[in-house]
Amino acid sequence: MHIVDVRATTVTVPLEAPLRHSNGAHWGRFVRTVVEVEADNGLIGLGEMGGGGQSAEEAVRGLREYLVGHDPARTEALRFMLANPTASLYNNRTQLLAAIEFACLDLQGQHLGVPVHELLGGKVRDRVPFASYLFFRYPAADGTGEVRTPEQLVEQARELKARRGFTVHKLKGGVFPPEYELECYRALAEAFPGDRLRHDPNGALSVEDGIRFARAIEDLDNDYLEDPTYGMNGLRRVRERTTIPIATNTVVVNFEQLAANVRDPAVDVVLLDTTFWGGIRPCIRAAGVCETFQLGVAVHSSGELGIQLATMLHLGAVVPNLSFAADAHYHHLTGDVVTGGPLAYRDGAIDVPAAPGLGVTLDRDKLAEYAELYRELGSYPYDRDPGRPGWYPLLPNGSWADPAAAGPVDLAS
Numbered sequence: 001m002h003i004v005d006v007r008a009t010t011v012t013v014p015l016e017a018p019l020r021h022s023n024g025a026h027w028g029r030f031v032r033t034v035v036e037v038e039a040d041n042g043l044i045g046l047g048e049m050g051g052g053g054q055s056a057e058e059a060v061r062g063l064r065e066y067l068v069g070h071d072p073a074r075t076e077a078l079r080f081m082l083a084n085p086t087a088s089l090y091n092n093r094t095q096l097l098a099a100i101e102f103a104c105l106d107l108q109g110q111h112l113g114v115p116v117h118e119l120l121g122g123k124v125r126d127r128v129p130f131a132s133y134l135f136f137r138y139p140a141a142d143g144t145g146e147v148r149t150p151e152q153l154v155e156q157a158r159e160l161k162a163r164r165g166f167t168v169h170k171l172k173g174g175v176f177p178p179e180y181e182l183e184c185y186r187a188l189a190e191a192f193p194g195d196r197l198r199h200d201p202n203g204a205l206s207v208e209d210g211i212r213f214a215r216a217i218e219d220l221d222n223d224y225l226e227d228p229t230y231g232m233n234g235l236r237r238v239r240e241r242t243t244i245p246i247a248t249n250t251v252v253v254n255f256e257q258l259a260a261n262v263r264d265p266a267v268d269v270v271l272l273d274t275t276f277w278g279g280i281r282p283c284i285r286a287a288g289v290c291e292t293f294q295l296g297v298a299v300h301s302s303g304e305l306g307i308q309l310a311t312m313l314h315l316g317a318v319v320p321n322l323s324f325a326a327d328a329h330y331h332h333l334t335g336d337v338v339t340g341g342p343l344a345y346r347d348g349a350i351d352v353p354a355a356p357g358l359g360v361t362l363d364r365d366k367l368a369e370y371a372e373l374y375r376e377l378g379s380y381p382y383d384r385d386p387g388r389p390g391w392y393p394l395l396p397n398g399s400w401a402d403p404a405a406a407g408p409v410d411l412a413s
């Protein structure tokens with residue numbers, strides 16, 4: 001089997017409502033790029049990457065001359081063909097490599113008639129548990145879906161728990177003043193006794209505010225505190241002053257940083273992201289390092305449609321030391337590009353796909369519909385807040401959103 005073509009299609013899939021985060025917001029939709037790698041036997045492997053638009057489609061097309069003629073079973077070679085670490089100083093291709101790796105694994109699995117997890121050591125679990133990923137949200141265009149107050153936040157969690165069965169709740173913070181988010185977080189703890197919690201302000205707090213926040217939640221059932229501040233040295237200072245495990249998806253995202261964290265620990269839990277790390281396989285290698293040094297492992301979500309979700313499920317299926325529920329933005333979406341999608345949650349978990357390859361196929365009608373929506377709406381600035389024109393955060397941030405300021409916001413500007 002060898003590769004004969006590489007294609008990319010950028011799509012926009014609407015969210016239930018705009019999701020707010022420390023840098024701005026997802027403006028009511030995700031923009032993702034679907035990658036197709038076609039082999040000489042007619043099989044098509046699927047990949048997915050974040051962001052998109054013309055530049056992502058062109059970046060994928062630009063890999064065509066590297067990939068045509070390559071055997072997709074030689075997955076390890078891709079690392080050096082596309083993203084040699086010294087060459088990558090000039091061409092940052094890690095996320096492209098990830099999308100191609102997904103597609104090559106999908107091709108191998110389809111070719112051999114086995115699910116991807118069988119290529120990766122075999123599954124040790126049939127279902128991957130997920131956390132409810134709670135966001136502060138602007139209202140949708142129809143005025144529904146706002147999450148700004150502790151009551152609205154608890155209601156969002158209650159609805160998600162009833163509908164999806166989550167027993168772990170992650171609050172994406174870094175939006176409002178830390179004392180207000182503390183009130184929101186404690187409201188969750190009070191509303192769901194017996195469930196577990198995690199808070200993630202995306203590194204927005206100062207070291208001192210991070211320590212203050214950590215100490216103020218030490219009595220709760222916390223999985224961990226995720227990126228309270230930015231940087232390994234700041235995280236180390238927070239970690240030294242709290243009993244709560246510290247997690248990151250921002251500053252341990254490659255093997256150099258993982259080694260540094262082993263030698264001089266700054267975090268207890270590493271959130272593995274199949275895109276940030278350059279594929280499913282590097283995440284499994286990193287999980288092995290974490291197993292050796294007894295660091296915790298969780299699965300990070302950088303915003304996914306069903307193809308990327310499948311990569312997270314196959315990763316979650318094969319990593320023995322997955323000691324925490326995975327994260328996914330997935331349940332905030334209103335649709336998907338995969339056949340029969342969106343994939344269903346049951347009791348807070350999603351079944352690991354059993355069909356050959358990644359186990360998901362493209363719904364061509366949906367792909368066309370969402371590609372058209374992308375052409376209509378275009379991209380959005382992920383690192384800008386539609387409700388706070390002109391604002392951008394410093395690190396640490398000192399200029400928080402006003403909890404009293406209700407939506408709606410103008411998403412057209």
Ligand SMILES: [Mg+2]
Pocket residue numbers: 200202226227248249250
């Ligand atoms: Mg995070």
